[in-house]
Amino acid sequence: MGNETGFLSEAKLIDWAVLRPERIEAEVGAALEMAKDEIEAICQVEFESATFQNTFLALESAGKALSRAWGRVDHLTSVKDSSALREVYNAMLPKVTEFNSSIPLNARLWKALKGFAEKPEAQSLTGIEKRFFEETIADFEQAGADLDDASKKRLEAINKELAQKTQKFSENVLDSTNAFELLIEDETRLEGLPDSARQAALQSARSKDLGTEEKPVWRFTLHMPSMFPVAQFAEDESLRRELHEASANVGLTAPHDNTGLIRDILKLRAEKAEVLGKANFADSVLLRRMAKSGASALTFVEDLHDMAKEAFDQEIETLEQFVAEQTNQPVERLEPWNTTFWAEKLRQKKYDFDEEALRPYFPIDRVLSGMFEIAEQLFSVKIRDHDGASGWHPEVKVYDLYNGSEELLGYFYADWHPREEKRGGAWMNFLDTGAPSRGSGSREPHVGLICGNMTAPIGDQPALLTHREVETVFHEFGHLLHHLLSDVPIKSLSGVNVAWDWVELPSQIMENWCWNRESLDLFARHHETGEAIPDELFKKMVAARNFNAAMMMMRQLALGKMDLEMHLHPENYYDGDLDDSIRSVIENYIVPLKTKFPTIVRRFSHLFSSSVGYAAGYYSYKWAEVLDADAFTRFEKEGVFNGETGASFRENVLSKGNSKDPMELFVGFMGREPDPEALLIRSGLA
Secondary structure, eight states: OOSOOGGGOOOSSOOGGGOOHHHHHHHHHHHHHHHHHHHHHHHTOOTTTOOTIIIIIHHHHTTHHHHHHHHHHHHHHHHSOOHHHHHHHHHHHHHHHHHHHHSTTOHHHHHHHHHHHTSHHHHTOOHHHHHHHHHHHHHHHHHTTTSOHHHHHHHHHHHHHHHHHHHHHHHHHHHHHHTOOEEEOOGGGGTTOOHHHHHHHHHHHHHTTOOOSSSOOEEEOSSHHHHHHHHHHOSOHHHHHHHHHHHHTTTTSTTSOOHHHHHHHHHHHHHHHHHTTOSSHHHHHHTTSTTOSHHHHHHHHHHHHHHHHHHHHHHHHHHHHHHHHHHTOOOOOBOGGGHHHHHHHHHHHHHOOOGGGGGGGOBHHHHHHHHHHHHHHHHOEEEEEOSSOOOSSTTOEEEEEEETTSOEEEEEEEEOSOOTTSOSSOEEEEEEOOBOOOTTSOOBOEEEEEEOOOOOOBTTBOOBOOHHHHHHHHHHHHHHHHHHTOOOSSGGGSTTOSOHHHHTHHHHHHGGGGSOHHHHHHHOBOTTTOOBOOHHHHHHHHHGGGTTHHHHHHHHHHHHHHHHHHHHSGGGGSSSOHHHHHHHHHGGGSOOBSSOOOOGGGGOHHHHSSSSTTTTTTTHHHHHHHHHHHHHHHHHHHOTTOHHHHHHHIIIIITTTTSSOHHHHHHHHHSSOOOTHHHHHHTTOO
16 A cells, blocks of 8 residues: 555545545545455465464454545544535445445355364464454354345345435434524524623624624524523523424424434334344344343333432422412423523522533633643543644644653544534544554554534634533543553454443543542633632532433433334334324423424434444443443542542553453452442432
């Protein structure tokens, strides 16, 4: 390969400006041909000459150029969507999917791997090589390697179709989100909105050349930083209602209606499970995760539901009574666009706490430098700005991560604010997986990225985040550390390539440092005066932490339940009213409301915007919360900046990837299996 540029470049940090859509077809095409040749070389290995090196390890490095190139293309579709990129992405997607899904279904390849597997050398493998050998065999078996030819052919077709339908789902969500804007010319309608939200709406309008100094216009969109303050604070009910209705209709109206796609995706997943000999998609996906089966994941969700139900009902009753008192009306069910608004009013009354009062203490640069400092203290690393490298947009920053001893562990990109060509939400991903040095060679660095859609800077003022956004930044950074601190010599077992219900532990545990006085004092400083959060405000914030904790928990459980029911019993959703079918199974999990609105399902990208994604796995967030609440008790006991505790977490969790069974890693850190009580205590529900 040598001195390739563009999508094929072997450089860890690349020139994003040259990664143009017109290069994709030729460059990904070349990587695809190379990958096919690498697989073909393994297929030709005869039984006599089969070794671990020319079968399993050869498979590990096959297709490296393709996954690097396609990873870059895939990433650009998330942060720099355009019609030219979309067109070529959709043209290449079936070819790449077909190649990837053909690997475990390639009979000659499977024969070559089994050729080595049957030799005595295979039985004498130890450590990471043994883990890789066993995981690869399990991957192949789980993907259908032992099926007959006709079944394999059908499976390949299903995989291809799933890739296309889920990509279309994702495009529909992005397009229908961007198709909406609400322009306000009458400032009285903005009553109750914090200044930060007004300024952002004004700036959004100006960016579209709308309004003037004399006749300003305020522009609202369906991106969270724009929409959420309206739901929470706007006194004008019609304004809240308008944004709520628009948001509820994302993915619902032509030409972006996802209803048919959801049904198609569910049918394809169910058929895939059937071809693989599994009762349902949930069972086929969860086989090697911590939950092991759809039924046990569902039991986990239902058990937590039962533990939280009484508090949940009580919270709803308290909220409805509060609204009745405030409005001098009889107690009744709330409208969906009023719940967040009145919950905020109740919280302010109960705790005299206004979340907006925290915003001046969270300028994004200080949040980041404080977060980096916490990681440096806990995990013995150093984080520095990288000079000279650029990202895919002028706002993107690049950083280096060093081991305490100045050994370069990796690089990462950070991209924090919304843009129309960028998908919603926050996420971490990796662009390149490095490896520890073997023998005297130097370490190969990892490359990762974190993206978000946080409050943007307004005028000359820095971006001031909400506390919830700060938690999100810490969360994604936890995922990033899991990738960058991985010390696994076999790349496919490195970093975040782990069981889905384990992957959220490193991210969720980091959120705990956003609630600790000692750690907040490091970075939560007023952007003008440099003062720390006043004691009184901090006490209110902590007191309000578990306000409506049961409602928050129940929302996550409702999404997990919806997901599992759809993948355990998909036939219940193939026809009839999709929302009614979903409501019937989550009725006891959701706040009863006066007006029925479409469910979140048509914009539920976690489940439907990639072939697997979080499908049958959304419960993982709560599962990992049990792990993180429990694991954090050790930090609380030994000190939240205790370097030895941090070193143990790095050693047992962050550095290990999928080199061992997750439960073994948890026990390595805690000395015992997880205790669910810790989560209930932290949520104030025990």
